Amino acid sequence: MGDDDSEVGERDRTLALLWRGQGPPVPRRRGPTPARTLDEVIVAAIALADADGPTALSVRSVAAAVGMAPMSLYTHVPGMAELADLMVDQLYLAMPRPAWGRRRWRGRVRAVAEANRDLLRAHPWLVEVVALSRPPLGPGQLAKYEHELAAFDGTGLSDVDVDAALTFVLGFTQQQSLAERAVVATRRDSGATDAQWWAANGPLLASVIDPARYPRAVRIGEAAGAAQGAAYDPDAAFGFGLERVLDGLSALVEG
Known part of the structure; x- marks a missing residue:
């Protein structure tokens, strides 16, 4: 403020x-x-x-x-x-809260993460003021909480574990949104896209980085950069990380 x-x-x-x-x-x-x-x-x-x-x-x-x-x-x-x-x-x-219907819990929880990411993308400043601890307990917060808790219906988790699982998903989403905001700020401040930056600096880096000394960094970095079109892609990072979050929750649910 x-x-x-x-x-x-x-x-x-x-x-x-x-x-x-x-x-x-x-x-x-x-x-x-x-x-x-x-x-x-x-x-x-x-x-x-x-x-x-x-x-x-x-x-x-x-x-x-x-x-x-x-x-x-x-x-x-x-x-x-x-x-x-x-x-x-x-x-x-104002967040949309569609009925969950017959969707499986994994799809419902994925939708929770995506909806929160959409909100933080539309209002990037939110990631700096939203608190997972002691949030403002207004009608919006409670409606959001009720809807998101329902995404875990049928999982068999205890009430305490459902609350912890939701906090886990929201925390992951906030961290990814913070990282994406940093990427956007860097691109804005530099005035260049990732492709433009690499085009300008790639020849210098190629001349000083020894593949024999950094074999994994060179091989894996080039593979990831080619696949993502950049050293870091917020969409790819969010998609990969969210699936691992859901995998972890699956172990808890199935256990």
Whole structure:
């Protein structure tokens, strides 16, 4: 977050804001009735983060994006920590949750990972603010959790193991999304694609890297690069890793 965020939010008020309309009314701070709604503030903040990243979020920038004075923003949220929770929960609430039907558990869990990856790709800043520990327990988070837990129905796992298995899958997806974000940032900052970088630097590397000294690095690196079209391919890494995650869970389920 930007320069106006606080490290510790007013969690009771955050929960009340997350469940607004479904619980006791949220006390509003004194002052005139806001010209903008809380939902408009959340949408504007998400758009700002999508465009410029989470560091662009501050009381001033969000207020400007929604068209209000900075101090007026406090009539909606206590601070940026609470707003971040609201943003995350709003995106969770909007996630598609199709019925699982008769799909086998492995296909269902694969779909969970892919849906979370799609969300993190659409909103890359999320990977920096999403917490697997003590997430904002709003309607979006709980609807997402309920749907994803159901992907493990019929596996025979205990409740504790189902929760751990889901955390395992989500953790893998977040790590892969972080790696992909780093690749995107490198390509953006360098101004060159992987193919352009290798075309420019390949001759130099070929002249200094001795295949006799690094036989595996040269042989396997060339094979992987030729297969992927780059030294690292986020899609290939995600696909390979997800299958290994599912293989590991299969051992647990079958055991």
